[in-house]
Amino acid sequence: MRPLLASLPLLALLGGCSIMPRWDSLPSITGEKVLGLMTPYRVEVVQGNVLTKEMVARVKPGMPKAQVRDLLGSPLLTDVFHESRWDYPFTIRRQGAPYQQRLVVALFDGDRLKSLEVPDDLPSEVDFVASVNTFRPSSKEPKLQLTEAEREALPPPKRSAEAAPTAAAEGPAPGRVYPPLDAKAGAGS
Template sequence: MSITKRAGLLPAALALPILLGACGSLQPSDRLLGVLTPYRIEIVQGNVVTQEMAAAVQPGMSRAQVREVLGSPLLTSIFHENRWDYVFTIRRQGAQPQERRVTAFFDGERLAKLEAGELPGEREFVDSIDTRRNKAGGKPPSLELSEDQLRRLPAAARPETAPALPATPPRDYPPLETESR
């Protein structure tokens, strides 16, 4: 290769590591060239605990009852066997990162107390992670049909009754065992 060709490759070879290094230093709010936003993977860890769930847990409940309401704890320790930690984190592109901690303290097999910071309600939590651009007025879709929609549904088809089958299928072979009396 001639010296002039090598000299032309030198700036490109030096610029490549700089450009690749710049990609790793982008923050979530950074945009590449002011237009492109790099893809960020959604990271969800732990159990979502809402106000409604925390309100359902009462002192005196068994460990199984607490697990049924809140789910399995993210952290348990053999050194702190009377403590369960429910930690929740979510990082989603287009939404604020969230982190919450709920701690359940037990006295033997019974819940002594539940410590939690400020917890969102279910609807508030869903709204905080909803990144759709065109929300329908912020109102969730209705899951029930109106009376008019129910009337417009086609009538349910009635299944035709199948002919009754004989009690025992007819045999065309001799029985395997014979009665001996």
């Protein structure tokens, strides 16, 4: 009888497992939402060199490698077996902004730039900033000044009975003497 009583809690525990739902029947991540309720935080991933139309326009064939590096930055990829090719890949994955991926290739003949392969969708600086800007300002701007009608509707300021007269009307307050600001001026007087 004792072994049967000792096994009852174990049997009850095992019996409860059959009531639990299966993991594949639970709601899962659908699109951008977890369990259909909240959006998880996704880490921003920015890799490579940001190159814009303005930056690429300054680079001309015949420039030395050092000058190209000064204008475009160090290439992300240089191959020991292909010294005449520099790759400038760029990818950005940011929450609330579309995924971007581009590749600019600089080809050299010796130490001089032979050509620059630029993708058609290379943005200008203004377009690039607009594409990664996920800040959406509110449509309602704060009010900074009152209109004349609002100023007239304001109550007049209250004057207290103990208000001291202005310093210009009476002169310096009696009994107040201030030390000179300059030590030299105080020594001579």
